Amino acid sequence: MSERAAPFYCPYCGEEDLRPGEEGHGAWECAGCNRAFRLKFLGLLARGLDGPDTEGKRI
Numbered sequence: 001m002s003e004r005a006a007p008f009y010c011p012y013c014g015e016e017d018l019r020p021g022e023e024g025h026g027a028w029e030c031a032g033c034n035r036a037f038r039l040k041f042l043g044l045l046a047r048g049l050d051g052p053d054t055e056g057k058r059i
């Protein structure tokens with residue numbers, strides 16, 4: 001999985017005008033609300049990728 005995931009919207013104000021932050025990897029700055037934040041990949045969920053699809057196939 002790529003670690004270059006980029007946010008499409010600011011999680012705080014919803015602004016789309018984001019740019020890479022100066023804090024380094026995963027840091028972003030929002031031009032809308034002037035916040036700086038960091039994205040961090042925490043790991044895969046234990047339930048895997050089955051999702052609702054598996055539920056639907058049960059009888």
Ligand SMILES: [Zn+2]
Nearest residue numbers: 010013030033
């Ligand atoms: Zn913002």
